[in-house]
Amino acid sequence: MSGYRTWLREKNFISGQWVGADDGATIDVTNPASGEVIGTVPKAGEAETLRAIDAAQSAFPAFSGMALMDRLGLLWKLHDALMDNQADLAELLTVEMGKPLAEALGEIAIGAQYVRWFAEEARRAKGEIVPAGVNGRRILVTRHPVGVVGMITPWNFPSSMLARKLAPALAVGCTVVAKPATATPYSGLAWAALSEEVGFPSGTVNILTGSAKEIAGAMMARDEVRKITFTGSTAVGKELIRGSADTVKKVSMELGGNAPFLVFDDADLDAAVEGVMTSKYRNMGQTCVCANRIYVQSGIHDAFVERLVERTRAMKVGDGREDGVEQGPMIDMEAVEKVESLLADATSKGAEVAIGGNRHALGGQFFEPTVLTGATQDMAFAQEEIFGPLAPVFRFETEEEAIAMANDTVFGLASYAYTTDLARAFRLNEGLQYGMIGINSGLITTVEAPFGGVKESGMGKEGGSQGLDDYLDTKYVCIDGL
Numbered sequence: 001m002s003g004y005r006t007w008l009r010e011k012n013f014i015s016g017q018w019v020g021a022d023d024g025a026t027i028d029v030t031n032p033a034s035g036e037v038i039g040t041v042p043k044a045g046e047a048e049t050l051r052a053i054d055a056a057q058s059a060f061p062a063f064s065g066m067a068l069m070d071r072l073g074l075l076w077k078l079h080d081a082l083m084d085n086q087a088d089l090a091e092l093l094t095v096e097m098g099k100p101l102a103e104a105l106g107e108i109a110i111g112a113q114y115v116r117w118f119a120e121e122a123r124r125a126k127g128e129i130v131p132a133g134v135n136g137r138r139i140l141v142t143r144h145p146v147g148v149v150g151m152i153t154p155w156n157f158p159s160s161m162l163a164r165k166l167a168p169a170l171a172v173g174c175t176v177v178a179k180p181a182t183a184t185p186y187s188g189l190a191w192a193a194l195s196e197e198v199g200f201p202s203g204t205v206n207i208l209t210g211s212a213k214e215i216a217g218a219m220m221a222r223d224e225v226r227k228i229t230f231t232g233s234t235a236v237g238k239e240l241i242r243g244s245a246d247t248v249k250k251v252s253m254e255l256g257g258n259a260p261f262l263v264f265d266d267a268d269l270d271a272a273v274e275g276v277m278t279s280k281y282r283n284m285g286q287t288c289v290c291a292n293r294i295y296v297q298s299g300i301h302d303a304f305v306e307r308l309v310e311r312t313r314a315m316k317v318g319d320g321r322e323d324g325v326e327q328g329p330m331i332d333m334e335a336v337e338k339v340e341s342l343l344a345d346a347t348s349k350g351a352e353v354a355i356g357g358n359r360h361a362l363g364g365q366f367f368e369p370t371v372l373t374g375a376t377q378d379m380a381f382a383q384e385e386i387f388g389p390l391a392p393v394f395r396f397e398t399e400e401e402a403i404a405m406a407n408d409t410v411f412g413l414a415s416y417a418y419t420t421d422l423a424r425a426f427r428l429n430e431g432l433q434y435g436m437i438g439i440n441s442g443l444i445t446t447v448e449a450p451f452g453g454v455k456e457s458g459m460g461k462e463g464g465s466q467g468l469d470d471y472l473d474t475k476y477v478c479i480d481g482l
Contacts, residue, residue: 004092007085012042012209013192015055016202021210022047027182032098032329032365033319041185044210049177049218052206056148056175057224059203064145064173068123075119075171077198082112089190093159094320096184098328098365099283101320110447111163117447118467122171125468140477145173146250147226149471150219152212152240153188154232155181155331156286162188164451164462165229169471170204174227177206177219183331185209216240223247227470230254231288234411234456252460252470254288254452256385257413260406261291261442262428264399265299267418268440273307275418275442276391281315281369282443284327285389286335288457289414289436289445292386293375295394295402305373305393309355312369312391317360329365330388336367339388345380346372346392356389383409399424403431413453416442 010026011018019042020026026040042048063071082089090104097104130139149169153161158180169176180188192207208215219225220243227250230240234256244251261279263272279291296304320328330336336359343357356370367389375392376382386392396402406415415434419425425439435453438444445451450461460470 004088004095006088007092007190007193008039008186009189009193010039010041012044012048013189013196013205013207014048014052015206016196019048021045027185027209029096029183029185031095032331035364038095038186041182041189041209044208045214046218048208048210049215050222052177052208053148053218053222053224055203055206056177059201060145060147060173060175063175063201063204066173071173072119072122072171074198074200075115075167078194078200079112079115079119081194081198082108082115085194086112089159089187091321092190093184093187094328096186097155097158098331099320100325100328103283104320107157107160110445111160113447114160114163114463115167117463118167118171121168121465121468124465125172125472134480136480136482138479138482140479142475142477143472144475146471146473147174148224149174149176149227149229150216150225151176151178152216152219152228152230152232153178153180155183156283156288158184158187159190161231162191164447164467166191166205168462168467170200172468172471174471175204175206177208177225179208179210179212179215182209182212216243220244220247220249226250227252229460229470237458250470252462253458254460254462255413255456255458256411257288257453257457258292258383258385258409258411259289259414259416259434260432261294262402262406262415262417262419263294263296263300263304264402264417264419264421264424265297266420267300268420269300269303269307271440272418273304273311275416275438275440276308277311277442279416279438279442280391281312281327281389284330284367286331286387288385291391291416291442293382293394293406294391295396295405297402298395298397301393301395305354305371308391308393309371312355312371315369317362317366317369327369327389330367331365333365335388336365339367339370339386339390342379342381342384342386343370343372343390346375349376349379351375351379351392377405377408399427403428407431407433410456411453412455413457414438414444416444
């Protein structure tokens with residue numbers, strides 16, 4: 001066996017064993033570029049999840065008590081295993097998800113970087129000694145792993161989304177029960193195979209596929225699961241937050257986005273167009289941080305649209321494994337139909353299609369990269385995530401107007417702005433209600449920085465020095481009589 005099938009696992013990994021669902025039920029996994037069934041994965045539910053939680057709970061004392069450098073040594077090996085197998089893992093990702101191979105290679109690489117970053121950062125998870133107000137007393141603040149962590153990850157970045165949850169959890173000594181998305185389970189199960197290969201103790205990493213409702217329900221019900229981390233829709237995130245109340249779990253949520261992309265008259269026009277191309281069309285527009293609303297100041301609007309249309313027309317659409325392909329298929333027909341619905345809503349309200357606007361001639365789940373002009377705040381995509389290759393361009397006159405329109409949403413994940421005015425950049429930092437802001441950059445995700453939003457885009461941070469916080473409990477110890 002060679003290529004991506006080296007890492008394709010069709011069983012769940014629970015307590016160090018590869019197992020199917022108790023009743024033998026399976027789920028077909030298809031290649032969105034061809035519709036071909038790649039294979040099957042178990043359709044597990046509550047009973048299998050409870051066993052995985054038991055395994056993680058049993059493994060926790062020894063794993064959290066392991067010598068720090070021994071535990072981090074396993075993470076270093078995991079980093080190396082990812083990079084040694086980068087090409088095969090990237091092909092597996094492309095086959096099940098559809099993104100171009102170049103993007104998949106980058107996703108495997110940043111996943112490995114998250115592992116390396118947190119292996120380093122865990123050595124700096126320091127407590128402190130606080131000066132006491134009473135003589136003969138010492139105040140100690142210490143940090144400890146929360147315990148078993150339940151993880152639920154999405155289909156659009158099926159490897160790196162798990163990386164930035166697994167890496168900090170394992171680095172500080174937590175054990176894991178993870179559920180990858182049903183549409184893209186193989187990249188998640190590959191992490192189990194990698195963890196097995198490098199020698200993580202049995203029960204430390206448990207990954208299972210199946211019913212989202214049953215698996216998440218079992219995670220929420222069990223006291224032993226002390227933290228839930230979720231990346232996905234705001235609607236599901238709210239349900240999980242409600243469900244966490246009965247057992248008072250820690251939660252971290254990376255939820256929906258509605259990213260504004262502001263282009264001011266003083267912007268570098270070519271750089272701004274390239275920034276939009278990078279942000280909007282990455283992963284076929286199926287990212288929570290991609291440009292959802294492109295606001296362009298009047299003085300530069302027409303020239304910007306002309307160049308954006310020109311660059312969009314030049315994009316190569318096809319199977320992500322073909323050379324030079326920049327746009328693969330969408331994940332499923334429901335996603336295609338959503339883009340069509342948003343497009344119909346916008347054109348009915350006066351927007352015009354500058355390029356694209358149809359299902360692609362390749363058929364199936366391929367859709368033409370599309371630019372719309374004349375977008376306005378009453379159109380559905382002003383409030384909803386598009387999650388597709390549709391780029392609506394809005395016109396604005398003043399900085400104050402742009403900020404007001406940008407903030408006119410319940411979401412607050414990522415935002416972008418192109419300007420050469422340094423004072424404006426600082427005003428945008430103050431005025432934009434977003435957890436992440438890219439000034440003159442359309443690609444801002446990096447392991448060294450905290451990733452996360454405000455408002456209804458979630459809570460908690462992934463990446464950066466802050467990325468360990470949600471996997472640690474803080475204790476205060478008062479020692480008297482000294």
